[in-house]
Amino acid sequence: MTLYGLDNLPYGVFSVDGGRRRIGVRVHDDVLDLDAAEAAGLIDARGALRTPTLNAHMAQGRAAWSAVRARVRELARAGDGTLVPLADCELHLPFQVADYVDFYSSAWHASNVGKILRPNQPDIPENWWHLPIGYHGRAGTVTVSGTPIVRPWGQRRGDGGPAFGPSTRLDIEAEVGFVVGTPTRLGTRVPVSGLADHVFGVVLVNDWSARDIQAWEYVPLGPFCGKSFATSVAPWVVPLEALAHAWTPAPAQDPPVLDYLRADEHLGLDLSLAVEWNGTRVSRPPFAGMYWTPAQQLAHLTVNGASLCTGDLFASGTVSGPQREEVGSFLELTAAGPVRLADGSLRTFLEDGDTVSITATAPGPDGTTIGFGEVTGTVVKTA
Amino acid sequence: MTLYGLDNLPYGVFSVDGGRRRIGVRVHDDVLDLDAAEAAGLIDARGALRTPTLNAHMAQGRAAWSAVRARVRELARAGDGTLVPLADCELHLPFQVADYVDFYSSAWHASNVGKILRPNQPDIPENWWHLPIGYHGRAGTVTVSGTPIVRPWGQRRGDGGPAFGPSTRLDIEAEVGFVVGTPTRLGTRVPVSGLADHVFGVVLVNDWSARDIQAWEYVPLGPFCGKSFATSVAPWVVPLEALAHAWTPAPAQDPPVLDYLRADEHLGLDLSLAVEWNGTRVSRPPFAGMYWTPAQQLAHLTVNGASLCTGDLFASGTVSGPQREEVGSFLELTAAGPVRLADGSLRTFLEDGDTVSITATAPGPDGTTIGFGEVTGTVVKTA
Structure with a gap:
């Protein structure tokens, strides 16, 4: 049973080897690096995916969530973008908690x-x-x-x-x-x-x-x-x-x-x-x-x-x-x-x-x- | 009775005419512009006074609070720095509330x-x-x-x-x-x-x-x-x-x-x-x-x-x-x-x-x- 296929695509924040925190999406047992994807022009969220928490993207509202998710799904389906093995990732608090x-x-x-x-x-x-x-x-x-x-x-x-x-x-x-x-x-x-x-x-x-x-x-x-x-x-x-x-x-x-x-x-x-x-x-x-x-x-x-x-x-x-x-x-x-x-x-x-x-x-x-x-x-x- | 003399010097955040939010200190019925003071080299808080809330300076700790306050007092006493009439200021939430x-x-x-x-x-x-x-x-x-x-x-x-x-x-x-x-x-x-x-x-x-x-x-x-x-x-x-x-x-x-x-x-x-x-x-x-x-x-x-x-x-x-x-x-x-x-x-x-x-x-x-x-x-x- 796959839990993290193309119909899920949950968001998180990860780093590798103590590096910078980056936004990613889990695809099976890998993490699709959305920071790298936005930097490479594969996806456009006006820079919100190049930040260390989900807050900037979350603030963009429902239409943006939907558009980014659709594009992430395309990337994941096509195998585009950088996949980092989950086992290599340190996972962080995905969003800054307000209240x-x-x-x-x-x-x-x-x-x-x-x-x-x-x-x-x-x-x-x-x-x-x-x-x-x-x-x-x-x-x-x-x-x-x-x-x-x-x-x-x-x-x-x-x-x-x-x-x-x-x-x-x-x-x-x-x-x-x-x-x-x-x-x-x-x-x-x-x-x-x-x-x-x-x-x-x-x-x-x-x-x-x-x-x-x-x-x-x-x-x-x-x-x-x-x-x-x-x-x-x-x-x-x-x-x-x-x-x-x-x-x-x-x-x-x-x-x-x-x-x-x-x-x-x-x-x-x-x-x-x-x-x-x-x-x-x-x-x-x-x-x-x-x-x-x-x-x-x-x-x-x-x-x-x-x-x-x-x-x-x-x-x-x-x-x-x-x-x-x-x-x-x-x-x-x-x-x-x-x-x-x-x-x-x-x-x-x-x-x-x-x-x-x-x-x-x-x-x-x-x-x-x-x-x-x-x-x-x-x-x-x-x- | 003066309530806002040199022994008080409370901190706030102000703007003028819809401009940028700046950190200031109340001195009688004026506000001493600490953003301008740090920009002009009159005070050094490693840039913390050039931000729109008190949080960056508050995070610097007790020794920094004391040093900045002492320097603010010198400026206020000497009449150095920019004083903005309180009546011209819009006052904002002075710090970003965490919990x-x-x-x-x-x-x-x-x-x-x-x-x-x-x-x-x-x-x-x-x-x-x-x-x-x-x-x-x-x-x-x-x-x-x-x-x-x-x-x-x-x-x-x-x-x-x-x-x-x-x-x-x-x-x-x-x-x-x-x-x-x-x-x-x-x-x-x-x-x-x-x-x-x-x-x-x-x-x-x-x-x-x-x-x-x-x-x-x-x-x-x-x-x-x-x-x-x-x-x-x-x-x-x-x-x-x-x-x-x-x-x-x-x-x-x-x-x-x-x-x-x-x-x-x-x-x-x-x-x-x-x-x-x-x-x-x-x-x-x-x-x-x-x-x-x-x-x-x-x-x-x-x-x-x-x-x-x-x-x-x-x-x-x-x-x-x-x-x-x-x-x-x-x-x-x-x-x-x-x-x-x-x-x-x-x-x-x-x-x-x-x-x-x-x-x-x-x-x-x-x-x-x-x-x-x-x-x-x-x-x-x-x-």
């Missing part, structure tokens, strides 16, 4: 977490069914896949006051992120039909979470140090255009949503995620079952007139399905007890040296499959 | 708000006394003083489900912001003694807040659309070095704080804020009484290894004192009933056309006074 927003859009996840963290309250608060709950995360600690995850220290609830030390409940959140290209002016809204005009592409996200720190700090203003130490993204941004065959009806919404969240076509994306813990596949979270869609998230994010910047990243929130083997966090996976990995070891939360890798696929045209690369990270002890 | 963090560090404010929003719970949650509660806000909607504040639309609690429309409880939060210059590496911490090594300067902040939207959305992940539509900052960044005489013992902390928050000198800044509503002074919030200090906020923000970027802004949270005429939000000011403005009108929350201006002063050396400019904004109806 990072994290949603909370899986009803299964919200219900599971509510039961664990707020056992004496309704598992899903009333407002959750009316709006895609979200909050701002730390943009400056969004890093590319492979960056070591330094176990965070912080406060947690202790006996008679807080305890302090390395997090004892370090967790993941398997998510799908949407990268904004086209900005907006302050005071304007993006309608629920506006997703494809503003979102350049899709990237896998692991929103590392320290549950002990988060549980102590999050009332009343939400997660902070329990999240802000690291968020990893895959090195490949899959163009939204490549996902034309992945749209699928999203779950019906009851109670009915307000008009600004009501789409003519209420669609989610049929991505199948996979989570591996030290090489053992522990979960297959289904993205198609998310209650709130990316189009609704974007409409809600801007309903108050908040402007968008090129490089804004908004993530879905943990992708969890109804089954234990479909959850996107270890808090949920191990709520009923530890899991056994292939090496025989038992795990509840992450130990130093543990590696988590998240991958995903989506249907492409004509029975093909679109791959999203991998977001991986290994936990290291605080120095 | 924006908002704290919640006034015990009076936390108590007042807790009583209003959570009447059936303890007004201040247990964790509040152990850590400076904070959350990430939207960096992309931080704008310079004078930018119109478009009244946000959104969801609020209604009868049998959410209501939707323009916010009916639009409010301010008078705050003091700290602007990070020197960045850090991911996985490292800033000690509580590290403030002056990392913070370039101080800026007034108005964190506009839609209380009806916020009250409905904020459980469980904190404020989002109720805040993200606009945050205004004053056009002048007062160098931390200019505030050497403004440090004052901060309130004693009981229960005792954890070691990472314990300073040899537990100091706050003696800023006196003033809030005017349509020209009527309605409050004088005292910054010296804040429970958590900026040094503690910075230590907490990085205790988990979160990196700092040049341009990070962290704000104090609403500055409120114990008296009604010392509160930094209208939610608190009008909790017991509307206020009457000088024109005879009554107000509870902001109406379209209302203007709010926040100013502040701090003690300088030898009986002088340091001014912080003004952060002002006028509410306009959604188009």
